[in-house]
Amino acid sequence: MLSRRQFLATSGAIAASGAMSALPAWGQSAPAGYTAAYKEIVEKAVKEGVVAIYTSTDDVQGRPLLDAFRAAYPGIRIDYNDLGTNGAYNRVISEAAARQVGSDIVWTSAMDLQMLLVSKGYAEAYKSPEAANLPAWADYKDMLYATSVEPVAIMYNKRAMGSLQPPKTRAELIEFLKANKDALKGKVASFDPEKSGSGFLFFNNDARTTNDTWNLVRAFGATDPKVYGSSGAMREKVASGEHAIAFNLIGSYAIEWARKDANLGVILPPDHAAAFSRVVNISKGAPHPNAARLFLDFMLSKAGQTAMAGSGAPSVRSDVTEGLNIAKLNEMAGGKLKPIPVSEALLESTEPKNRAEFFQKWKQALRG
């Protein structure tokens, strides 16, 4: 039995050595593989002392990343603002217009809004030394980087499914909804593309890349469907058995939930392996530009990606062994993982005409 003091000393030492081995050279000088000049960025960042983040990732999920960064750079404070996707966008454009830029880093899951910020000149180009470790689709002109790969999934409640067999693919899901539409009345949920940017991103991406999307929405529409603005809201209702099944929700979350609740099942449909990313940029005129660069590099580094993957945001790097990574996901999807690329194509979905068209089809299909 260790005494309390021994215990504290030992665990402290373990934690310290763990941090050191996971983060070689971080905080001391330029990290391994970076140019010697990087030392200057580190020094300036420490002098700036703060990095302000506008994000849609909540504090709980973001914390391991923040803790890892703090351990590496204890001198830099993190102002973490969970504003939601629209809130972050609103604050960035409003502050820019008032010439009071408050954000250094903008990191949200609204890939389209983030691309809109980039295209309207609210982002600063910065070539991260980590860019070489990312897939080509994850880096848009050194302005916008993907930090995660998060599959779109189906989640179900084993008890509430009763005798129904859960579908294993998306094609089966469509058949499943059609065949059991009476038994499933009020028991099927999905993302609301009208109220949620992520929901729109998923369904719009589906509609553009597949030809069965409107069939799916029609089958969904026949079940007295319920739509939600977040995956978490769907979890609550599926876990309680109010809904038997939900589709097109964020799979990385669902996998975490299913780990804690044996009654939940998750399917990453191999015939439809779409994935989105949380994307990050540095704000134009960021008040702490060096701290911003340092944080962005850290997010994309092996250490940062390890921390994020550990809290449920699968890594965009295949060399990260913690949790899930892009290579493992691709394997799970039979080599057919289709991440939504960080590209100008995302802007199509911000065009009012395209959106109006999408919603018209959406409503029509939902009505059957």
Add this chain to the structure above:
Amino acid sequence: MLIAYDAPKYRAGVILALFIMVAAPAALIIYQSFLDAPFFDDGVRFSLDAYRYVLTDSEFYRALGTTTLYAFGIVLIAVPLGGLLAFLITRTDLKGRKWIEPLVLVPMFLSSIVLAFGYTVAIGPTGFITIAFRSVFGIAPWSIYTLPGIILIGGLSHVPNVYLYVASAMRRLPSDLEEAARTAGASVWRVSIDVTLPMVLPALVFAAALNLLLGFETFGIPLVLGDPSGLLVLTTYIYKVNTIFGAPTYQVMAAVTVFLILITLPLVFFQRRLLRHARRFAAVGGKGARTNLLKLGSSGQIVALGVIGLWFLVSVAFPVGGIILRAFVENWGEGVNLLQQFTLANFKAVFEIPSLFRGIANTILLAAVGGGVAVAFYLLVGLAGHRNSGPTGTLLDYSVLVPRALPGLIVGLAFFWLFLFVPFLIPLRTTLLSLLIAYIIVGLSYGLRIIQATLIQVGPELEESARVTGATTFRTWKDVVIPLVRPGLAGAWAMIIIVFLREYATGVYLMSAGTEVIGSLMVSLLTSGAMDHIAALSFISIALTAVGMTLALRFGAKMHD
């Protein structure tokens, strides 16, 4: 200080300052509604497109229709029920009415998001009450996700508003007429219908108008219970037009808000006229008519307590029980053994996550200290309006209306912009002061009403005698009015604490890292869907409110004006 000796200038100054504080956000919103882009955009132009969009959108009309049904529906539920409760508690010898009264007010002090979420856990399709009911009767024949379900819940939650007005009118009634009727052999119910009811009719009509207004502005209950099935009201429609274009489209949000103002302003106007009449009417009864209470008799007691018990069960025990349950379990619902799910992890998380912990600390600070500042401010305004007729008095009346007609979410957004673009306000933006200022405006109509009601209780003869002996208006306020209303101020403070604890919409756009507040955190958690933390925060918020309420009663807060 010149104004210290000059009441008219003081009045004009305070009222003008107040007018600017309330008119600025409203003007910004109206201006924004006539533009084609955010008002701060380069190359922004005047345009009616936002109105064109709204007026040609079938969803807008559907939301308008739903809102209208909702507003009238809750009036039909809340007014008779609130009137009945007020009658039983103020005019009869109902047993235990002393401790029933504060309980009647509980739903008023819970934010509607918390209430609605609590109902889901209690009587949603897999709520614990629903499951228990179904296991006994085989079927649970209700749905809280339908329009009637939402109206019923909304109506029940608005009972306290009616109660406050009607009870205060009933307290002022002399009992001689009722007694005469009783002596002539009329039953308690006859008396209440034929004698009491006509006398409090103005108060009932006023309460109806108030609830109609609140119905048009409702947000939390339809957001949580109606949204998943696509049931929209005007405020959730605003929420939706913010996302449907991809990027936030402020002009459309603003245009919908203008419609909301157009609907609610006449209501507020009508309500204020009624209030004037109601006061005059009730004053006829004279003061100090301490009444003899109607005797219910033993069967009457049972019926009355039964009605109150049922109301309490559905309006308070269900939603609060739902929240408490959810806060202490990991999972709930069909086939879940709740005993195995017990956990304190949700609370542990709340205290470990810096933003949530700060949110609790900030909320307490804002409610307690900020509430005190707010009461001081309302007192300054109240004195400026005290026994003041003429143009500044009218301006004051209308200034109080403006924030009533705007949804809190929109007021918060407008204040966010004001703090961003008005040079001398810039340093305040990322501090709690920005939230405090917005809260003061949002709580204005409520807080000022309490203060005005307290001030009006000071007999004019006392002030007149001070003036006759040569005191200035200021001297009179300082030496006569304020000392007399001091106990009322403590009560008002406690009430504002509760109002600020409950507030959620105003802070959504204003809070930053370091200035989080519980209510607005819950809204942002709702978008990421962390129900575990929402439940724990709600529980803490309810506990804080209970403390505030206890303080309020200890300070002798007047629950009625």
